[in-house]
Amino acid sequence: MNELTQRFDVGSRAPGKSARGPSVVIAGGGSAGHIEPALAFADAVVRLVPGARITALGTERGLDTTLIPARGYPLELIPPVPLPRRPSGDLLKLPGRVRGAVGRVREVLAAVDADLVVGFGGYVALPAYLGARGRVPIVVHEANARAGLANKVGARFADRVAAAVPGSGLSAAEVVGIPLRRSVTTLDRPGLRLRARHLFGLPRGEPVLLVFGGSQGARTLNTALAAALPRLRRAGIAVLHAYGKNGTPADPMPGYVGLPYIDQMHMAYAAADAVLGRAGAMTVAEVSAVGLPAVYVPLPHGNGEQALNAQPVVDAGGGLLVPDDQLTGERVVDELAPLLTNPARLLAMGRAARASGHADADERLARMALDVLAVRA
Incomplete structure (x- = not known):
């Protein structure tokens, strides 16, 4: 006892x-x-x-x-x-x-x-x-x-x-x-990597970008990803995309998996090498806790709290902030293609993200x- x-x-x-x-x-x-x-x-x-x-x-x-x-x-x-x-x-x-x-x-x-x-x-x-x-x-x-x-x-x-x-x-x-959730804070990403990629039908050996924004506020992310996807695939980057129950997936192509909702989010984190997403408090906390680098795109309304949620992680070197009105397909490629094709930078940013979390x-x-x-x- x-x-x-x-x-x-x-x-x-x-x-x-x-x-x-x-x-x-x-x-x-x-x-x-x-x-x-x-x-x-x-x-x-x-x-x-x-x-x-x-x-x-x-x-x-x-x-x-x-x-x-x-x-x-x-x-x-x-x-x-x-x-x-x-x-x-x-x-x-x-x-x-x-x-x-x-x-x-x-x-x-x-x-x-x-x-x-x-x-x-x-x-x-x-x-x-x-x-x-x-x-x-x-x-x-x-x-x-x-x-x-x-x-x-x-x-x-x-x-x-x-x-x-x-x-x-x-x-x-x-x-x-x-x-x-303990399924997030105790997640063994390296140990689950291959199993998670098999679960979602993702390539085993390519870097994976996880994109999600929820049923609200995902339109900007969905539109920018759709424009960026052909160039990301040419760069050898696979994409797991939760486009929201009211959203629209990108055009089908090999190496792209689009789902309206991911109900095993810890497995999505295990499959991923980096994240493109909003900056809600829970999103920032979970992504940081599992040690994933991220490009955060705060919702452009409210009291500006989403940008503030992500700022400690960004200041620590574990993420980047992109304003909603600046997120285009070109910006997605410019920010994420160099990151996802640089294992040393991925590792350093992931460590910084994890260290900034609780x-x-x-x-x-x-x-x-x-x-x-x-x-x-």
Whole structure:
């Protein structure tokens, strides 16, 4: 029995509570960028304290009902509270929506005898923070380079605050990185390389470019790749392309594999030598953790956070930034053909990318959360 198991099975229960593992409620619903770090954190808590009980908060919107049950965690639904980005009629409805969601959160906290709430931002997190305030300890994790509204509110009364990168805008945030799936952080790329290439039908001996941008925001990448593909193939570069469920693949040719979606992303990373993609927080964290060089093309809207997400990796020498309006077929070839045909440069950039990441973020955040419980016990 490890130290944490001993502490939380029998050693740190509040008066009147039975000996058991901690009951941890995670709030990170909506998008995969909020859900995946929450689930990776939950996995780490259960590894560290096998008796821990995890409950996820979510809504019927987004990917909550798909991703969370598939990982084996119970899901409790609460009313969604989308946060308007600008003044509108929805802003007037916000207080009523928040009250209803907060009430439901408190019902769940009581039902599962919650010891801790850990939030990851998004429209599930705000009612979770408000429902837990004054009742249950709170830990906040911010994955993006600039904190969203929910986490800005939660950080004001949280016991601990964590962030993926410095400068998130959350005072006293501790930089831990983004919790990632173990299938990514423990990936043996060299050992899986041939198996992964066989899985996707890629050539065994050619350098491979992995291109993905998600169902949203992939159009620029798809268009530029389609223009660049003939020259990339002439240079002996194979391409694995996730063009998005609403996107368009490039013209078929040998050495090009186009898929609407890749459901074994760790195997795609194992097959690849470099990445062309957007710069969402999860993308940057995963690509860095597996040690892949990348050309990042931040989405051109929002508050500029995607460029900020990638900047630490770029500064470390593990990636390049190309503005969306400058990504053409010619630019793809100019940036990636010299890289993919230079094994020494690939190796150096891959090492720099890996060194800039935080592959242990899941357990660091889990230990932070468990420390909050130990202090409160």
